[in-house]
Amino acid sequence: MEMANEFPDATITGIDMSAVFPTTIIPDNxxxxxxNILKPLPFPDNTFDFVYQRLLILGLTPAEWVQxxxxxxxxxxxxxxxxxxEADGQGGNNGPYSAKIWRWLEQALWTLGVNIRITQDPGLVTILKEANIVNIHQDVVKLPTGDHGGKVGKLLQENEQSFWSAIAPMVIHGANVDKEDYDEAVRMAEIEVEEYKSYHIFYVATGQKRECPSPSVE
Incomplete structure (x- = not known):
């Protein structure tokens, strides 16, 4: 909606597998x-000037990423x-409780075939290349988490805490963690971000669809 307001001459389409969309005050464009992104998108070939995807690191297996x-x-x-x-799936300057949660999460997702470190191995640049995308550029951005990061940092911390709570059942069962231990780790993780000056790492990878098909090799 922000993009639609900022660029009134553009047509913006948002997609999510859950019906989490606003229902009022939606811009006309x-x-x-x-x-579900795992099914073919309901658009013809060559529809959009710009395609943007974010924060699916916990939802796709390596094979699904390529697809x-x-x-x-x-x-x-x-x-x-x-x-x-995408976030890097582990953060930086983690305290002992935050590190423990990330480790549990990685263990739980591994049982589902999800590689939480895919931003480094094989990396978003490699995945874009496999899709025949060119002119690829990647930025790595570190955003402080907590009060020491200002408004953005505080929002990141709130999002992180909501995220920890939302995934609790998956982590507890997938990593075989005691619920009381998990709840205690989440509580302490909220406190320790200031002591350790924790941050999140985001990878922003951008590339361009070829202007014409690659020449065939005979």
């Missing part, structure tokens, strides 16, 4: 579609841009 990014490339116009924004 903005629409929302409920759709999904190739689909993003399909719906982008020749010469259009694709951008991926």
């Amino acid at each position: 903005c629409q929302f579609i409920q759709h 999904v990014v190739k689909e993003l490339e399909r719906v982008a116009k020749p010469g259009g841009w694709i951008e991926l924004v």
